[in-house]
Amino acid sequence: MRDFLVAGNWKMNGSIAANAELASGIVEGVPQGGGFRLLVCPPFPYLAMVGDILQGSNVALGAQNVSDRESGAFTGETAPSMLKDVGCEFVIVGHSERRALYGETDDAVAAKFMATQSAGMIPILCLGETLEEREAGTTAEVIDRQFDAVVDMAGVSAFEDAVIAYEPVWAIGTGMTATPEQAQDVHKHIRARLAGLDVGLAEKIQILYGGSMKGDNAPGLLGMPDIDGGLIGGASLKASDFLAIAAAAVQS
């Protein structure tokens, strides 16, 4: 039985005051019960501050991006060791906004995945198709290409310490959630692809769903056999909304 992971991607939002309030609200409202973990990924400038607020709670700290380099003349970049230094346990890699808006290729994502692990953190590898790709019937092909790029560079054993997030691009920030059945189909496909390489890892790995997950649709999604949590954008910006999803993870 895999635990649920409910992760909030705060994206480029907030301020010192707003993010302190959000983090405190989440810590204070963590549901009773087991079988789940919460994670928040604030913007870089607030990582240390939010990390202090999370101390001693069941809420982990993560980053939204990372450099694949360790140190040196890379203006504007943030090294994996720096994220580890401020208390990050997880890093989101290959979010569709990074791929689409900042030109991150499958290989660049794979390099960030490896750099994250080299610093002792867990990458959350985002995979997902656009609406055009889904309508063209190429969802599995796109997911396989994105996944295989990481397997080819990092090796399958790297998935021992990794999380995968299936995030259909057409569902991110649009209010258009994949149905539980649509999401389950792709999650099952991803797990089967990993099982083709290592059955034990496939059974163990957490595969999160991301794309307009909210308190009301979370129970249906989290009730599917291959969905092990959520990567949440919009609904992670208000403690009560995020905690409603967390509550669904406890009950599922």
Ligand code: PEP
């Ligand atoms: C995301 O950006 O990872 C995401 C899932 O966003 P939203 O929940 O707003 O669709």
